[in-house]
Amino acid sequence: MVDPRTPTLAALGLLAALAAAPGARAQQAPTPPAAAAQAAEIRLGLIYRPAPAPSSYDAQAAPEDEGLAGARLAIQDNATTGRFVRQSYALDAMALRPAAPGEPPPQSATDAARDLAARGLRFLVLALPADEVLAVADALKGSGVMLFNASAPDDRLRGAECRADLFHVAPSRAMQTDALAQFLAFMRWRKLFLITGPQEGDKLWAEAMKRSAKKFGLQLAAERPWTFGPLARARGDTPTRAEALVFTRGLDYDVAVVADEAGDFGDYVPFHTVDPRPVVGTQGLIPTTWHPTLEVWGAAQAQNRFRRLAGRLMRPLDYQVWAAMRAVGEAAFQKKTTDPAALAAAIADPAFTLPGYKGVALSFRPWDHQLRQPLLLVQPQALVAVAPEQGYLHQRTPLDTLGIDLPETQCRLTKS
């Protein structure tokens, strides 16, 4: 299935700075030590959709190199280690952009993926929506290309529609809402008021939240759809404000949970509820993989390296792309090989671990290829907690208290 948006988008193909000059595609490691004779090269691919140019003033616009800058850091980190084991790393990034008038027809994600595969790349990181991820996985089935999903949170990609060659670095919605629910249970804020946005992702996020509430003994005290439009984006008073203010009246709840993946209204809700209640979910207190305030577990060093490289703060998508490309590098160092088949087998091995500045090693779940990882619970300016919370135990690892566990998985992996 192809994302309905795809036809309206065109590819600019090989992108910007990285492909500009042959020597510029990877950060060359400084003076390699004597041993680095001829290094074997691993080329890593990234297919992403740069955020559309923001309006003339948007304080929180996503940077155009979101995700790409994470890839550059991973290539640099891999290369630094690689020169000690005679491996070099290079990045091929494909930016898919909307068609501009008079330009050739848009390139689809699958075209871009086939193109990279034809150039010999065997590891592709996708920062794309779920439908495009699936389309790429199906187009490359059996080609020996390993795919990393760095952004789509959809549980179906880890469930009924899982694919043997597709690994997920982005946490699923179920992991995100489990992390949040553990925190709420830990705080004993048990009565939830769930406010769900109009978009498909919002509904899926709300479903995941309901499942998590049940799993961790929380109660859905009230539920309302959000029908007042993108008030968070309006950033000011509008005729609907009065209505939006009173719709929380007369409810008995501990905490408001907003399901708004697009960020249209969630940031409007805090301080606009009738009763003084905290707001959590996709805005307010959120579960995420990375945040500027994370500095423990060596994260400060990664934050600094990233900022020097990109001139901005590292965002969750940058971290997720970084983690995917570091997984390939890590496997290559551990196995001392650049052979794609051996690396794919090493990454899929349940014993494979990846350090990722979270205090514990990360690994891929064998039943659905989801990366096990602690999730940060953050408010805009502070780290509040890290899930799994203390005391949530599991027979394998506390990390498996987040997301879909082996007994409940709908994923049936068959080797392509």
Add this chain to the structure above:
Amino acid sequence: MSRHRIRPARAAALAAALLAAAPAHAATVYVSNEKGNSVSVIDVDTLKVTATWPVGRRPRGIAVGKDGSLLYVCASDDDRIDVVDTKTGKIVRSLRSGPDPEQFIAHPSGNPLYVANEDDSQVTVLDIEKNKVLAEVPVGVEPEGMGLSPDGSILVNTSETTNMAHFIDTKTFQVIDNVLVDARPRFAEFSRDGKWLWVSAEVGGTVSVIDVETRKVVKKITFKIPGVTDEQIQPVGVRLTMDGTKAFVALGPANRVAVVDARSYEVQKYLPVGQRVWQLAFTPDQKLLFTTNGTSNDVSVIDVEALKVTKSIPVGLLPWGVAISPQ
């Protein structure tokens, strides 16, 4: 810093000092407080904090100079190493450590200093007297642990993201070999005979013992503690006793120090200490071992012979490193 950082020369000096009928302890403990931007001074006889000295920002690695009169403290966020007069507690000068110094170790002669620059993927070789950088050795990502062979010929640096122990020739400043260990290696400690190198891996949860001659990992020590998840077992600081029989391993958020038989590699005991224990240091007579406990803001004192924790001493915010002077 007991026998670790400035090893053989210090050990010799120490033996001489001991023979010269020094009192049993009469040593001073210095603890760097990473978030307190200070050094806590503890008297070993009374086990009391006698002073707290302000130093540069984010003090981490810490070591005592050859004769105990000077203390070296990495001020990581100020990109320098502060030299503190241990009589007055005042910073007498600052050294050009290169960016973000974390751990360092001195040549047996007391000079030069080998500094891990955590943010910059290099080891800086620094002449202390001339305050001059002699060499910058490129290593892996996030260099941290620093070990020096007792004869001073081989420097080992561990890089936390590259997950290797880099063997560096101290004459040529060339990396001569790289040994892959488990994730996030934090600390490197040579045995006194120079034959074995112990490297802790914080995220990997193991300690690798490397044969220095063949540069092969001969043993990976793992830890199991009832009631503590494997994820909480995060080895950081490692210290070997001078007689080579025992190793002490700080296990981070497991809040324990493991006692390991250094010959059979069996874990003999887990000693409960403060929270998030990272670095360790022996008193010169090796009767006591001090641990820095980051989140409980204290130092635990271990009786090495009895293998018991005898005291905890509150220090500054987020204690990181510890060094002990025979003075």
